[in-house]
Amino acid sequence: MNAVKVLIVLLATLGVTETYAFCGFYVAKTDANLFNNKSEVIYVRDGKKSTITMSNDFDGNAKDFAMVVPVPVVLQENDIKVVDRGIFEKLHDYSAPRIVEYYDQNPCQPVYEDVMVEESMSRVSTQSITMMDNVAMNKDYKVTIEAEYEVGEYDILILSAQESDGLKRWLLDNGYKIPSQAEEVLQPYIRSKMKFFVVKVNLEKYNQSGSEYLSPIQISFEDNRFMLPLRLGMANSKGSQDMLMYFFTKNGRVESTNYRTVEVPSNRNIPLFVEPKFQGFYRDLFKNAYHEENENSVFVEYAWDVSPTAGVKCDPCVSPPPVFAEFQKAGVNWVSGMNQSSKVFFTRLHVRYTRDDFPQDLFFQETPNTERFQGRYVITHPASGDFSCDAGQNYLRDLEKRRKKEMNELTALTGWDNKYGDNYVKEFSNQIKEESTPFVSPSNDGGSGGGGLGFKPMYLFALLTLLGVAWMLQLNWNKQGV
Amino acid sequence: MTGIEKITALRPIFSIREWMGWFTRDGRHFQILYLSLFLTYGIFNLGWDVGLTKFFVIFSVGMAVQALALYLVKAPMHGLKSGLITCLGLCLLLKADSHWALAIAATVAIGSKFLIRVRGKHLFNPANIGIIAAITLTNDAWISPGQWGSSIILLFLIGILGLVVLFKVGRVDTSLGFLLTFAALDFCRTVLYLGWEPEVWLHKMQNGSLLLFAFFMITDPKTTPNAPVARIIWSMLVGVITFVVTNWLYFHTAPIWVLFFIAPLTVLFDRFFKHKPFQW
Numbered sequence: 001m002n003a004v005k006v007l008i009v010l011l012a013t014l015g016v017t018e019t020y021a022f023c024g025f026y027v028a029k030t031d032a033n034l035f036n037n038k039s040e041v042i043y044v045r046d047g048k049k050s051t052i053t054m055s056n057d058f059d060g061n062a063k064d065f066a067m068v069v070p071v072p073v074v075l076q077e078n079d080i081k082v083v084d085r086g087i088f089e090k091l092h093d094y095s096a097p098r099i100v101e102y103y104d105q106n107p108c109q110p111v112y113e114d115v116m117v118e119e120s121m122s123r124v125s126t127q128s129i130t131m132m133d134n135v136a137m138n139k140d141y142k143v144t145i146e147a148e149y150e151v152g153e154y155d156i157l158i159l160s161a162q163e164s165d166g167l168k169r170w171l172l173d174n175g176y177k178i179p180s181q182a183e184e185v186l187q188p189y190i191r192s193k194m195k196f197f198v199v200k201v202n203l204e205k206y207n208q209s210g211s212e213y214l215s216p217i218q219i220s221f222e223d224n225r226f227m228l229p230l231r232l233g234m235a236n237s238k239g240s241q242d243m244l245m246y247f248f249t250k251n252g253r254v255e256s257t258n259y260r261t262v263e264v265p266s267n268r269n270i271p272l273f274v275e276p277k278f279q280g281f282y283r284d285l286f287k288n289a290y291h292e293e294n295e296n297s298v299f300v301e302y303a304w305d306v307s308p309t310a311g312v313k314c315d316p317c318v319s320p321p322p323v324f325a326e327f328q329k330a331g332v333n334w335v336s337g338m339n340q341s342s343k344v345f346f347t348r349l350h351v352r353y354t355r356d357d358f359p360q361d362l363f364f365q366e367t368p369n370t371e372r373f374q375g376r377y378v379i380t381h382p383a384s385g386d387f388s389c390d391a392g393q394n395y396l397r398d399l400e401k402r403r404k405k406e407m408n409e410l411t412a413l414t415g416w417d418n419k420y421g422d423n424y425v426k427e428f429s430n431q432i433k434e435e436s437t438p439f440v441s442p443s444n445d446g447g448s449g450g451g452g453l454g455f456k457p458m459y460l461f462a463l464l465t466l467l468g469v470a471w472m473l474q475l476n477w478n479k480q481g482v
Numbered sequence: 483m484t485g486i487e488k489i490t491a492l493r494p495i496f497s498i499r500e501w502m503g504w505f506t507r508d509g510r511h512f513q514i515l516y517l518s519l520f521l522t523y524g525i526f527n528l529g530w531d532v533g534l535t536k537f538f539v540i541f542s543v544g545m546a547v548q549a550l551a552l553y554l555v556k557a558p559m560h561g562l563k564s565g566l567i568t569c570l571g572l573c574l575l576l577k578a579d580s581h582w583a584l585a586i587a588a589t590v591a592i593g594s595k596f597l598i599r600v601r602g603k604h605l606f607n608p609a610n611i612g613i614i615a616a617i618t619l620t621n622d623a624w625i626s627p628g629q630w631g632s633s634i635i636l637l638f639l640i641g642i643l644g645l646v647v648l649f650k651v652g653r654v655d656t657s658l659g660f661l662l663t664f665a666a667l668d669f670c671r672t673v674l675y676l677g678w679e680p681e682v683w684l685h686k687m688q689n690g691s692l693l694l695f696a697f698f699m700i701t702d703p704k705t706t707p708n709a710p711v712a713r714i715i716w717s718m719l720v721g722v723i724t725f726v727v728t729n730w731l732y733f734h735t736a737p738i739w740v741l742f743f744i745a746p747l748t749v750l751f752d753r754f755f756k757h758k759p760f761q762w
Contacts, residue, residue, distance in 0.1 A: 187677040224732040252579075257734035258689065260631040262529065294633055359681040365734055367624040368579055 038242040040088050044331040045226055045249050045366060051331030053218040055088045062153075062201045065214060068171065069197035070189045070232060072223055074146045074158050082152030082215035087329045091246045093319035095302035095348040097264070097282050097375030099275060100316060104399075106383035107391035141170040146195055152215050153206040159196040163187075167196065185231045218331060227363040230353055240354045244301075247347040248332045253303050253369040254347040258360050260297040261349070264289055265413055269378045271406045271424055282375070284414035286350070296357040302348035303373040308338050314374065322346065345370060387431050396432050400425055510563045517570035517698060524574065530629070537573050539581045544569040544588035551596040564608075564704075565592055571609035574694060575738070576616060578623040587616035587623065595704070600749050602759060607705045607745055614742050625735045630690020653701040659714040661696045663721030671729060695737045705745050709757035716751050720744050 042053040054069075142162040149156045161167035164186035199217065206214075228245070247254040255261035265285065274281045289299065306313050306321055313321035327335045327344060335342040351362065380402070387396050407421035505511050524530045548565030552558070568591050578584050591612025598605045616623035665687055672683045686692075700706065700717060707713045720740055727736040 184679070191676045226732075255626060255628065257627045258686070259628050260528070261626075261628060263531065294631065296631065296633075356681075359679065359685045363732070363734060365624075365627075367577070367626070368622050369577070369624070370579060 038244065040092070040244045040246070041228065042087065042091065042246045042248070042330050043228070043254075043364075045247065045254070045364075046332075046334060048222045048224060049220065050223065050226065051218060051220040053083055053087070053216050053330060055085065055216050062206050062214060063203055065201050066175070067197075067199040067217075069199070069219075070194040070229065071158070071197045071219065071221065072192075072194055072225075073221055074160075074195055075197065075219055075221060077147075077149045077151070079220045080149060080151045080156060081218045082154065083218050083329050085213055085216050087326055088216065090319070090326055091322060091330075091346075091348075092244070094314065094317075094321055095246070095304075095346070095374075096318060097266075097301060097377070098316070098318045099278050100376055100378050101275070101381065102378065103381045104383040104395075106385045106387070107395045108387055108389040109385050141166040141173075143167055143170045150202060150205070151217075153202055153209055153211070154199050154217065155202045157198040159198055161186075161190050161196065164190055185229075189229070189232065220331065225363070226365060227361050229361045230351075230358055231355075231361055240352045242350065242352050245349045245351070246330075247349065247364075248327070248330055249345050249347070249366045250334065250343050251370075252345050252367050253300070253371070254349065254364050254366055255300075255369075256298045256349075257363045257365045259351075259358070259362065260293065261300060262289075262293055262297050263300045263373055264350075264375050266373070266375050267378070268409050268413060269380065269402070269406050270410050270413070271403065271421070272379050272381060273424060274377070274410065275379055278377075281377070281410075281414060284416065286352075288413060288415050290352050294357075295352070295354070298362070299350045300347065300373055301350050301375050302346070303371065304346055305344070305370055305372070306346045307343045308335065309340070309342065315372075382428065387428070388433075393432060396428050399428055400432075403427075508563070510567060513567050513698065514563065514570065517567065517574060520694070521570060521573055524629070528629070528631070536578070536581065536584055539584045540572050540588050541569050543585045544572070544592050547589055547592040551592065555596065564595070568592060568595075568608040568612070571698060572612055575609065575625055575691070575699075576613050576623055577626050577629075578616060578620070580620065580622045583616045583620040583623040586619055587612040590615035601752070603748065603752070604702075604704045605746050605749070607699060607702050607741055610699060610738060610741050610745065613738060625691070625738060627689065627691040627734045630694070632685055632688035632690070653703055653706060653713070655710055656701050656706050656713050656717045657696045659717030660700055660721045660724075661693075663718040664692075664725050667722065667725040668729070671725075692737065695741075699737075700741060705748060707748050707751035707755060707757075708759050709751070709755035712751040712755035712757070716744070716748065719747075 040055040044051040054067075143166055144160050145157055146160050147158040149158075159167070159170075161170070164183070167186055167190065168183055197219070201214065228243075230243075270281070286299070290297075293299075304310075304313060304321075308324070322330075324335060327333075332344055335344060351358075382399055383395065387393060403421075403425045407418045407425060410416055410421075411418050525532065545562065545565055548562055548568075549559070552561045569588060572584070572587055572591060576584070576587055578587075589612075591608040594606050594611045595604050595608050598611075613623075613625065617625070665683075668686060669680075669683050672678050672686070673680055700720060707716050720737070723740045723744065724736045727733045727740060733739065
């Protein structure tokens with residue numbers, strides 16, 4: 001029983017007339033991946049219709065897998081599908097933060113070369129484990145089986161419950177270990193007239209399929225709410241969990257309505273040596289940004305118009321953009337070809353959440369904002385060769401300044417100690433001729449790192465300006481006797 | 483004659499006391515100062531990604547329309563202060579992809595004050611109708627209710643305190659009528675009925691957009707009933723409807739829409755509850 005853990009995904013519904021809403025994950029296993037406890041979801045929103053695909057990156061024994069998902073309505077069999085797990089990989093890679101590489105030209109020996117290489121973070125997997133067997137009904141539980149389906153390699157039950165205690169006992173008696181943090185929110189979901197979508201693997205079918213992996217499950221329903229019930233996923237009180245959300249909408253970016261949505265720092269020039277450590281760099285950058293935004297914000301990592309009619313779908317592209325096949329898999333069913341009604345906007349949001357900082361479930365809205373965004377970090381290779389000409393000497397001086405800025409940027413973004421940065425900054429300094437240095441300013445540019453103006457002084461300045469204006473108005477109006 | 487008297491006699495260019503006297507004479511000064519603080523907080527501390535040209539469009543169009551209208555109706559130019567408040571309100575609440583949407587919002591907001599009037603009062607809250615116009619007419623504008631996060635509550639508390647102390651309760655009754663009604667109903671549903679922890683409710687109540695709406699939008703004296711009792715009933719009505727719309731229809735920008743439809747009822751309230759109208 002020790003190995004028994006639960007992956008819980010909840011669909012929340014409050015209220016009377018409505019049906020639905022949706023999902024938060026509990027991913028139990030901690031491992032050495034880029035983001036521990038990470039889950040992924042694809043969310044297609046069209047009017048009131050939601051299609052949600054949940055990744056099952058589970059590499060334990062298939063018989064140990066189980067999942068509980070609160071849903072607003074009793075889903076019909078054709079509202080539930082399994083899809084190819086490749087879709088997650090594709091969307092992840094397409095929208096991953098990226099490094100862009102540029103090459104300097106030697107001003108003393110002009111060479112016409114302009115190369116750009118891109119690299120994205122490799123995909124990381126997360127795992128979850130669950131188990132369920134002996135589904136048995138007992139009137140004491142006040143739990144009712146509303147429907148029973150076989151979809152793909154899964155056996156699915158839809159339950160309704162009258163009290164959290166009964167549901168909890170039912171789950172426990174059927175082999176689920178309910179994390180205490182999840183238990184405390186069962187009641188609100190039951191009160192909201194939610195159903196519970198319970199999934200286990202049909203071993204016979206799974207073995208027949210010969211697949212190594214479990215397929216992602218996709219569900220569809222209609223409801224006013226555009227949300228993910230994170231709280232049910234907060235099973236583990238220890239530490240934070242990460243969720244990557246890939247949204248497809250018709251008009252523009254998706255943002256949270258009850259938490260701040262901010263863009264991750266992007267388009268920054270960083271030192272060359274970061275390239276082989278890019279994963280660590282981005283991990284620390286995200287961590288830094290997460291702390292700076294008070295640990296209660298949602299981050300935009302990518303936003304782009306991916307309509308068939310849209311020209312450039314990424315700049316630079318690190319992997320092919322989603323096309324018709326991916327739209328179909330994700331549940332984007334309004335794309336019919338190269339026409340105006342086939343508009344698709346893609347938004348990737350990344351949230352790191354804990355129970356204390358995210359007490360409410362995550363609610364979203366679609367906005368008309370079509371501004372593009374990507375997490376993009378620029379490295380620049382120095383020129384090589386002889387720099388003895390005047391232009392070459394100037395280049396070297398500029399290079400030193402630039403590298404100093406890059407180091408400051410790196411520290412501002414990631415908090416990395418730049419004690420080894422000196423060698424990097426001075427790498428070419430020995431080629432600078434002493435006599436031609438009088439014009440090198442002992443500049444302190446780049447000192448502010450991430451482009452910060454120093455918020456407090458600006459704030460004060462604005463206040464003083466305002467007071468000044470008010471004072472002038474006063475003089476003016478006093479003269480008029482108002 | 484003491485030295486102090488001599489200085490007073492010379493009439494200094496800047497006298498704190500005189501300045502404070504002038505400042506506190508008109509509630510709008512405080513509003514302008516406070517809304518500007520919010521704007522600077524949004525830009526510098528929350529790092530809003532807003533082009534300055536967008537603000538420029540709102541202010542230039544809004545103030546131009548206001549000045550023109552004041553000139554046409556031969557009203558004193560200190561009415562520009564009201565225009566400034568409306569423009570600041572738009573900057574704080576409205577987001578748009580195009581400058582057109584903002585220009586429409588500013589024009590409708592200020593224009594409505596002069597064109598849609600009943601017995602000397604505005605039928606719609608200016609910033610409110612401007613926002614609604616931009617959203618419904620252009621498809622390019624939106625409200626970001628989550629943009630303030632929930633850490634801004636301290637700034638609001640200071641603001642309320644300032645409001646109470648400086649202006650001896652101008653229209654704070656409207657704010658509190660709305661906020662307390664909404665908060666109480668939501669507490670009953672979220673915590674008592676559904677069984678969420680109080681933090682969930684508290685997190686909802688700390689939403690910066692909700693507080694901004696409560697203290698700076700529905701308090702507009704030109705669009706709220708004149709009689710205090712009527713004002714409280716009216717604001718409670720806004721609170722009840724907002725509660726229903728947010729909890730059952732999941733409309734996250736509910737207060738703005740509710741105010742749009744409730745504001746015209748002010749005319750009826752003023753008919754049943756007689757009271758002298760507000761003058762700046």
